[in-house]
Amino acid sequence: MKKGLTILLILLMVLGISTFAFAAKKIGVAMPTQSLQRWNQDGANMKAQLEAEGYIVDLQYANNNVATQVSQIENMILGGCDILVIASIDGSSLGTVLKIAKEEGIPVIAYDRLIMETDAVSYYATFDNYMVGTIQGTYIKDVLNLDSRTADDPVYMEFFGGSPDDNNARYFFGGAWDVIKPYIDKGVVVVPSGQTEFEQIATLEWDSARAQARMDNLIAAHYSAGQRLDAVLCSNDSTALGVTNSLSGAGFDKNNFPYITGQDCDIANTKNIIAGYQSMSIFKDTRTLAAQVVKMIKAISEGKEPEINNTTDYHNGVKIVPTYLCEPVFADINNYKELLIDSGYYTPEQLGL
């Protein structure tokens, strides 16, 4: 009898310990908005991949509202999340809530966008933001043959950047600018609006309507008498969409449509690439980024160091955040099938094919 009780007790202890050891970890995933296609994919990929690994997921979207995102993160902390993954809306507005996370010992991974001005962010995973810009700039340099032109035969170009509260936006513009600037200095590239400072070309919230309104103004001021516009360097697809709508509305057509860059390979923009109204978009396979972040989460859960490949470039104002950079590539009319359809990212039907 006594022996039986002892065995029962041991059994209960073992069961208790193993339940504790294997208790599913809960991961809070805070995404900025559902209004842009990419974040829906990021969220869905994160949730699916984490659940496949046995994690419990609290996925929230904040409608691009900073206060909403802060309260969602507070609730994740109160709700017992063990690790937080955050794609911030305003990278500098999370210091207070993340102080609580730090006090609770909750590791924080900045997803795609760096979280600024806090020591509570543990890791950062993103696509190489500066490289995104250099690929866009190089694309324009190549298609317009900037190397073989002179100031007697310049090209005309405008710039559209991202949201000033998103730390990525300056990296994207910086990368593109570093490629194009030497040609501006030589007079080979002319920017008729004269707007080349980040503050002048930025687009709050990456909003298509704002980009469209600015392009409308530029057309009215500089291109309404049939002047040539050869390229519009847009940092991403939502800004490219606004610019394309504006140009189409103003009567630009296939005969004089400028080269337009983008980023994300959103469906609407990929359709524009196929139709000849956008030249390229950066392809950042959200499955790859999600997989990398899930790997980080697994390592942290097992008490190991996550894989990182950059320890120099991403200073958030308080510290250098250990980072994993994925490599972006560009899609255009020549390779979109292979990149986007053959890889299973989109079905032909989604692209109207």
Ligand code: BGC
């Ligand atoms: C992302 C881009 C995206 C933009 C707008 C950036 O932080 O890196 O992929 O286009 O936000 O959502």
